[in-house]
Amino acid sequence: MAAKTKHKKRKWLLWCLFGLVIAAIAGAVVFMPKGTGAFQSEIAETGDITTYHLFPGTIDTKNxxxxxxxxxxxxxxxxxxxxxxxxxxxxxxxxxxxxxxxxxxxxxxxxxxxxxxxxxxxxxxxxxxxDYVNFKANVKVDEFSHKYLKIDQKIKVAINALGKELAGTITAISKEARNENGVSYFIAAIDLEKDEGLRIGMSTEAKLVKEEAVEVTTLPMEVILFDKENQPYVLLPSEEGEPIEESITTGINDGMKVEVKSGVTAGDEVMRALDEEGLLQELFWRR
Structure with a gap:
């Protein structure tokens, strides 16, 4: 009987300790001072952003x-x-x-x-x-991007194994699509400038400019947040140390940088949460 009583007391103590830990964590979130989360300053810059249509393919000989x-x-x-x-x-x-x-x-x-x-x-x-001197790239063009390609059009082709881009010219576009695993695509042939490093079968990726924004205000993608209506905003520093929200209008992005059309201008300082503590604090105190 004494052993049972001792076991119950130990179990009760463990549950009490667990409850105290949970309460401490909750209290830290609720009562943490505003503006004390882990944030890093980022400066809006002026730059260019370009997005591309990408077409994978391989090297082949022209002759x-x-x-x-x-x-x-x-x-x-x-x-x-x-x-x-x-x-x-x-x-x-x-x-x-x-x-x-x-x-x-x-x-x-x-x-x-x-x-x-x-x-x-x-x-x-x-x-x-x-012919191991004159090469072309045969690339797959999805049915939605087919309309953007034209014969004699100039295009850049990245040669993955060589780590370089070569200039190319589109010389042929198939008139009939192929279907692979339910996906339709066309084949475009691109004549390439000469390069001694080219080998038949190397993988390539042709790049055609899709959208371009020149000398615009840009921010890293990581600093952009979204509210309940999925509208973008950023955090700005304040004299009190508490981050404040600023709604922004965005344009194109390349996966790394985003164009900011309004709300922030080049030279403005914005704040980025470095860890979960900073982001959690901002989410708790906002609105």
């Missing part, structure tokens, strides 16, 4: 040739070997009838499927040539 026999023939002499760099018009092989089969592009011989004295049927792939 590729597969030499296919158009009739039965016997191979007399093969003039090239795999890895050779050939020029347009260079002889690749000669048939026993003296016919010279020539390359139609500048490029590198990547595959040879024939050999001397071999009999070849019509329609057989004999030699493959790839």
């Amino acid at each position: 590729r040739e597969i030499v296919i026999s158009d009739k039965p023939m016997e191979i007399c002499e093969v003039k090239v070997k795999q890895g050779d760099v050939v020029k347009k018009g260079e002889v690749l092989f000669v048939s026993t009838l003296g016919e010279e089969i020539k390359s139609s592009i500048d490029g590198e011989v990547t595959q040879i499927r024939i050999k001397e004295n071999a009999q070849v049927r019509a329609g057989i792939e004999m030699i493959s040539i790839v």
Whole structure:
């Protein structure tokens, strides 16, 4: 019986301690002085904001040739070997009838499927040539952005592996959409400026300007708050130390900075809550 009584007292003490901790936390929130939360000062700046239509894709060669026999023939002499760099018009092989089969592009011989004295049927792939100097990007364009692209339009293409952007020109846009997992998209071909680092298959992202705001007042996205009506506002410092609200009108944002059209001007100081304490205090005392 004594053991049971001792156990009940210990349990009662634990519940009392738990209640005191909860009360202390609640009291800290309710009775904390205004303006003592953890805030950091941010200054509104003048800057530019640009948003983009983004189109993912991959690098491919602009020129590729597969030499296919158009009739039965016997191979007399093969003039090239795999890895050779050939020029347009260079002889690749000669048939026993003296016919010279020539390359139609500048490029590198990547595959040879024939050999001397071999009999070849019509329609057989004999030699493959790839241009590893001139490249293009084939990018996916969603059906809603298709209307923004035009032939001969200039566009920037980011090459992820190289960490750089190259200038490009749109040379083709498919007339029929493809569907992948319920999403429709078109393929646009973009000729790229030459770069020795390009390789077929590298991932790319074409960037087309969507919206642009030049020399406007900007703030970091983190300082923008929203009221119950989902209207944006910021916190301004006051002489009493308590942050005060200021409604603002916003424009475009790039995910990092937001354009402020009214309510704050360049040079104004705003406050940003550094932790949950500062934000909790502001939410408790506002309105």
